[in-house]
Amino acid sequence: MKRETMLARARHRTEPWDIVVIGGGATGMGVAVDAAARGFSVVLLEAHDFGKATSSRSTKLVHGGVRYLEQGNIPLVMSALKERGLMRQNAPHLVHDLAFVVPNYSWWEAPFYGIGLKLYDMLAGKYGFGASKLLSKEETLERLPALEPEELRGGVVYYDGQFDDARLLIHLAMTAADHGAVLANYCPVTSLLRDPDGYVNGVTALDRESGEELALTARIVINATGVFTDSIRQMAEPAVEPLMVTSQGIHLVFERSFLKGDTALMVPKTSDGRVLFVIPWHGHAVAGTTDTPVDLPTLEPRPYQEEIEFILDTAARFFVRPPTRADVLAVYVGLRPLVKGDGKTSALSRDHIIHIDTSGLLTITGGKWTTYRHMAEDCVNHAITLGKLPDIDCPTKNLRIHGYLEDAASLGSLEVYGSDAEKIRALAANSPSLAVQLHPALPNIAAEVVWAAREEMARTVEDVLARHTRALFLNANAAIAMADPVAKLLAAELGRDQAWIAAQVREFTDLAQQYRVGP
Numbered sequence: 174m175k176r177e178t179m180l181a182r183a184r185h186r187t188e189p190w191d192i193v194v195i196g197g198g199a200t201g202m203g204v205a206v207d208a209a210a211r212g213f214s215v216v217l218l219e220a221h222d223f224g225k226a227t228s229s230r231s232t233k234l235v236h237g238g239v240r241y242l243e244q245g246n247i248p249l250v251m252s253a254l255k256e257r258g259l260m261r262q263n264a265p266h267l268v269h270d271l272a273f274v275v276p277n278y279s280w281w282e283a284p285f286y287g288i289g290l291k292l293y294d295m296l297a298g299k300y301g302f303g304a305s306k307l308l309s310k311e312e313t314l315e316r317l318p319a320l321e322p323e324e325l326r327g328g329v330v331y332y333d334g335q336f337d338d339a340r341l342l343i344h345l346a347m348t349a350a351d352h353g354a355v356l357a358n359y360c361p362v363t364s365l366l367r368d369p370d371g372y373v374n375g376v377t378a379l380d381r382e383s384g385e386e387l388a389l390t391a392r393i394v395i396n397a398t399g400v401f402t403d404s405i406r407q408m409a410e411p412a413v414e415p416l417m418v419t420s421q422g423i424h425l426v427f428e429r430s431f432l433k434g435d436t437a438l439m440v441p442k443t444s445d446g447r448v449l450f451v452i453p454w455h456g457h458a459v460a461g462t463t464d465t466p467v468d469l470p471t472l473e474p475r476p477y478q479e480e481i482e483f484i485l486d487t488a489a490r491f492f493v494r495p496p497t498r499a500d501v502l503a504v505y506v507g508l509r510p511l512v513k514g515d516g517k518t519s520a521l522s523r524d525h526i527i528h529i530d531t532s533g534l535l536t537i538t539g540g541k542w543t544t545y546r547h548m549a550e551d552c553v554n555h556a557i558t559l560g561k562l563p564d565i566d567c568p569t570k571n572l573r574i575h576g577y578l579e580d581a582a583s584l585g586s587l588e589v590y591g592s593d594a595e596k597i598r599a600l601a602a603n604s605p606s607l608a609v610q611l612h613p614a615l616p617n618i619a620a621e622v623v624w625a626a627r628e629e630m631a632r633t634v635e636d637v638l639a640r641h642t643r644a645l646f647l648n649a650n651a652a653i654a655m656a657d658p659v660a661k662l663l664a665a666e667l668g669r670d671q672a673w674i675a676a677q678v679r680e681f682t683d684l685a686q687q688y689r690v691g692p
């Protein structure tokens with residue numbers, strides 16, 4: 174993917190596009206993949222880097238949602254479990270099975286969670302990931318050696334999926350591009366265009382790098398802007414009733430030694446009735462999440478101190494060695510796009526919705542990462558009807574995602590690149606300076622930066638360290654130390670000068686302070 178080529182294609186097209194998608198998170202990118210794979214002409218516009226908002230800040234689970242079982246939402250769980258299976262089938266280099274243990278400290282927990290998780294297995298049907306089973310105390314400690322043994326009675330093991338959210342997003346972008354979609358990052362939509370009857374028939378967007386304004390007409394405009402959904406709807410109708418409520422969730426990242434082993438911990442009910450996970454991820458342990466209502470969506474939400482304390486306190490109850498603030502390598506915060514309702518945010522609908530405003534603007538929002546494909550199918554089906562597009566069946570159930578590779582584990586730290594890993598290795602082999610590891614705490618090498626700039630449309634140090642690699646999310650101090658070499662590598666690729674390098678390092682270092690908790 175080359176940004177210049179993408180923008181040139183957007184600029185030079187004279188006929189209307191079939192579909193313009195606003196928003197380059199999981200939802201919008203899923204729609205772009207679906208639409209392009211059906212053969213429609215599609216352009217996607219993202220205000221920042223692809224995945225900058227919620228879609229890079231999830232718990233990294235590909236799951237049916239054990240919690241929604243308890244709420245009795247069986248259809249949601251079943252459909253998400255099916256999507257979980259399809260995601261693993263279509264992106265095996267990125268989606269893995271992961272064993273989760275629910276530890277039992279009371280007599281009633283084993284039968285209660287044991288039965289619930291059997292139902293979870295059953296609902297997955299042929300898309301199952303492995304049978305859940307009751308564990309003795311010894312078996313539980315074998316899987317989770319860091320667990321507090323006092324009063325532990327046993328546990329239940331069950332299986333779900335895990336992935337790298339930002340990496341899947343980049344590979345979805347590449348899949349859409351492979352099928353002919355035009356994707357532009359750093360191009361916020363600034364207004365909606367209308368036909369003589371007042372229906373939305375296009376957008377204007379600003380290329381933030383050149384300052385150029387683009388005007389793109391389309392048969393249908395799809396709003397997939399997550400927590401920013403209402404701001405786009407208000408461009409069409411300023412007085413429109415808001416659809417969205419926002420809730421924030423934080424995650425703390427620790428050294429892997431806090432968890433030990435390859436099994437995740439699942440606490441089904443914390444002191445305030447939420448679910449907490451501690452999961453192994455990229456050689457670290459990630460603990461989360463919280464659910465705190467937020468008034469206004471922002472791009473870089475900040476953690477509340479109470480949220481940090483809550484996760485530390487809850488984790489301390491389960492681990493022999495309680496983690497402290499000083500152990501936190503990074504904290505990251507994401508905003509959930511929830512569809513409006515009454516009551517607490519955790520009780521709001523997790524289903525997606527398709528909404529059509531009287532202006533003809535088609536909005537898709539809600540849902541979760543795991544269901545992005547199904548959401549996209551539903552959305553493009555609506556777009557076909559509304560935009561009078563040819564009826565073409567959705568091909569994504571069996572569509573391989575860019576990078577598709579079975580047994581990618583042998584690629585080590587380059588596993589997430591799947592079939593692209595060999596090209597990154599070739600870069601490093603051809604130029605020894607690109608084989609250099611950028612920081613001793615993280616496995617990333619210089620060739621990944623060059624690859625991100627040349628092939629994945631990375632434009633800034635933050636793009637590379639937050640999403641194209643996950644350095645900022647894994648270890649904020651290490652990421653800060655990597656900023657200077659990354660800026661220099663990017664500058665060489667993108668033709669930038671010393672002043673740009675200095676500004677990039679400064680901006681990234683400022684931003685990364687927000688991801689630090691410990692000293």
Ligand SMILES: Cc1cc2nc3c(=O)[nH]c(=O)nc-3n(C[C@H](O)[C@H](O)[C@H](O)COP(=O)(O)OP(=O)(O)OC[C@H]3O[C@@H](n4cnc5c(N)ncnc54)[C@H](O)[C@@H]3O)c2cc1C
Pocket residue numbers: 195196197198199200201202218219220221222223224225226227228229230231232233234235236360361362363397398399400401405420421422423462506507508509510538539540541542543544
């Ligand atoms: C804490 C947390 C944990 C989660 N964990 C999981 C999990 O483990 N598993 C799971 O399946 N789901 C999980 N989810 C849910 C999942 O992450 C979200 O449902 C999904 O990422 C939402 O994607 P989206 O594309 O709708 O929104 P976003 O990713 O926010 O994308 C919207 C995009 O629109 C862009 N945009 C806004 N305005 C404009 C404009 N004017 N022009 C162009 N672009 C614009 C934004 O920059 C943004 O990139 C979690 C969510 C949170 C918050």
